[in-house]
Amino acid sequence: MNVLVVEDNRRLSGVLRQSLVEDGHQVTIAERGDEGRDLLLGAPFHVAVLDVMLPGLDGFSLLKEARSSRCVVPILMLTAKDSMPDIVHGLNLGADDYLTKPFQIPVFLARVRAMGRRRPELQSNIISVGNLHLDSDSHTVRRDDNEITLTRKEYALLELLMRRANKVVTRNQLREAGWSFDADVSDGNVDFYIHSLRSKIDIKGEESMIRTARSLGYMLTSSR
Structure with a gap:
């Protein structure tokens, strides 16, 4: 799959990239929310992984803009916040799944694979x-x-x-x-x-x- 990861922590994004590549996926990394938005709305991704706390545009705002623009790519939210209101807020905005930090890489990969199985068909690659x-x-x-x-x-x-x-x-x-x-x-x-x-x-x-x-x-x- 072609996976977009929007995460400003370079160490974590590097680990996620390497894990996804070793799992057989193509990966694009963005460190800012506005950069991630432009990529998500302009390229055919199968799954997007968004951190909540991002510079430029926070993950919730990015998610809201994506869904308002009728972007149907499955989105997994990553955050250190684990309170119920934040989880509900993300899901109400259109997130497909939610994973709180810290998490195990095998669990992360399993979530991405599961989301990919229910992804919509892309119009063009x-x-x-x-x-x-x-x-x-x-x-x-x-x-x-x-x-x-x-x-x-x-x-x-x-x-x-x-x-x-x-x-x-x-x-x-x-x-x-x-x-x-x-x-x-x-x-x-x-x-x-x-x-x-x-x-x-x-x-x-x-x-x-x-x-x-x-x-x-x-x-x-x-x-x-």
Whole structure:
């Protein structure tokens, strides 16, 4: 499954990412509620995991906006709060399940799997930015009718850039997508893979689809 985890505690989000990947899932991490909202409403996820206490937009507000926008992705709420009013409030807003911290990873994975079994069918797993198309089911990438062969890391970085199209993606976010959460990866290594991506997806004589945001990261935009 394609799982979104919105959690601002990097240590916990790293553990959840690694556990989900080892369980066979694809994982996207967001650390802010507003970033999580944009991802949830703009990409085909099978399950979303939301922390309640988030910067930018709290988990309850994110949940409310998602359901108001008719987002039907099953949502699991994570929180340190275990009082009955908070649980009832989350469920009334449209959460599908609730897990209080601390929790056991096997229990977390079981909840995610159970929610995935009752997920709605997604309309499309194709992400398109201009004439660049990524199929998250077959892990194939095309520009117009030309298929592009990418390495696993290149694919992971491109998928994140496409899901965040027209928004700056930091090097830290790219590191999390392409490497394990605790990997020691330099900025130069990230830049090397971006350069390699450009050489594969860009068309000679045209402006690169991947723009550099100086001192911040990169942004993918549709070509002119």
